[in-house]
Amino acid sequence: MSKLNVAIYWGAACGGCDVAILDIHEKVLKVKEACNFWLWPVAMDFKYKDVEALADGFLDLTLFSGAVRNTENQHIAQLLRKKSKVLVAFGSCAHTGGIPALANFYRKEDILKRVYEESQSTDNPNKVRPQVSHKVPEGEIEIPALFDWVKSLDQVVKVDYYVPGCPPNPERIWEVLLAVVSGAKLPPPGAVLGAGDKALCDTCERKRSEEKSIKEFKRIATTIPDPELCFLDQGLICMGPVTRSGCGNQCTVASNMPCRGCYGQPEGTMDQGAKMVAAIGAALEAKDPEAIDRALDSLPDPAGYFYRFSMSTSLLERRKE
Numbered sequence: 001m002s003k004l005n006v007a008i009y010w011g012a013a014c015g016g017c018d019v020a021i022l023d024i025h026e027k028v029l030k031v032k033e034a035c036n037f038w039l040w041p042v043a044m045d046f047k048y049k050d051v052e053a054l055a056d057g058f059l060d061l062t063l064f065s066g067a068v069r070n071t072e073n074q075h076i077a078q079l080l081r082k083k084s085k086v087l088v089a090f091g092s093c094a095h096t097g098g099i100p101a102l103a104n105f106y107r108k109e110d111i112l113k114r115v116y117e118e119s120q121s122t123d124n125p126n127k128v129r130p131q132v133s134h135k136v137p138e139g140e141i142e143i144p145a146l147f148d149w150v151k152s153l154d155q156v157v158k159v160d161y162y163v164p165g166c167p168p169n170p171e172r173i174w175e176v177l178l179a180v181v182s183g184a185k186l187p188p189p190g191a192v193l194g195a196g197d198k199a200l201c202d203t204c205e206r207k208r209s210e211e212k213s214i215k216e217f218k219r220i221a222t223t224i225p226d227p228e229l230c231f232l233d234q235g236l237i238c239m240g241p242v243t244r245s246g247c248g249n250q251c252t253v254a255s256n257m258p259c260r261g262c263y264g265q266p267e268g269t270m271d272q273g274a275k276m277v278a279a280i281g282a283a284l285e286a287k288d289p290e291a292i293d294r295a296l297d298s299l300p301d302p303a304g305y306f307y308r309f310s311m312s313t314s315l316l317e318r319r320k321e
């Protein structure tokens with residue numbers, strides 16, 4: 001069997017998705033046997049011009065992790081789309097915007113001001129900001145321009161498949177790679193691979209009450225949760241009701257930590273954060289407005305909690321003026 005031509009790229013990302021690929025451990029040797037890599041910046045030194053020189057559709061598979069935050073991310077997304085038969089949005093940031101898209105709660109100007117003028121570790125009396133192009137004796141240098149807001153990969157180019165997770169579960173990654181390498185029949189384009197259709201709650205074995213009655217919210221940083229009981233029953237925010245299953249309940253079971261929602265919304269849910277607002281509303285004990293306000297006051301940063309991974313593809317998308 002001839003080897004597959006593969007690219008792995010990171011846009012606005014932390015690198016965790018690349019590490020998760022290595023977390024398939026010794027199976028990575030099988031991946032190496034089956035694939036020729038043409039771009040994988042975190043692992044090897046490649047030049048964009050070498051990718052530009054490839055014939056259109058030359059790459060059998062591209063895994064694109066990271067959101068699209070600047071002109072370089074967009075340029076490479078468009079380039080890899082042209083060069084790839086199958087383009088996969090790999091991980092939460094490419095899938096739904098992920099953690100970088102929390103920036104969509106702010107204006108670009110506010111972010112730049114905070115970073116280059118106000119942060120405690122910044123010493124910048126002349127308020128110098130990075131310039132997209134700058135003349136030096138050797139010529140003109142350019143850096144990518146920051147977009148006003150953070151986009152998911154499919155807001156820039158057509159995506160064939162989505163592999164959710166921050167990062168995706170290594171066992172699911174292996175299943176996806178195996179399916180592509182073996183030429184197995186893949187689902188129709190647009191499908192989510194390596195995850196279930198149901199909500200995480202449907203796969204959770206913690207004991208839970210039918211009727212929740214939350215009086216106040218606790219913070220996981222200052223609470224030792226009961227490992228047997230539903231987190232929501234303990235007043236801890238768990239995104240299980242509005243998150244796609246398939247991660248193997250890595251946080252809720254393996255780590256005694258509430259789900260943060262990284263697999264995105266399950267099938268049939270339009271907006272993960274809005275659905276969580278409804279779930280929380282139904283779970284509050286208080287029925288009178290003042291008691292509801294008191295309970296909600298104990299929940300810091302609800303927008304950040306509920307849209308932690310899904311801001312780009314939410315109905316809100318970004319802060320609207």
Ligand code: SF4
Binds near residue numbers: 205208241252259
């Ligand atoms: S809310 Fe969280 S802890 Fe409770 S059942 Fe759902 S996934 Fe499990």
Ligand code: SF4
Binds near residue numbers: 165247251258261
């Ligand atoms: S439990 Fe939730 S946050 Fe943790 S890995 Fe699974 S989907 Fe992601």
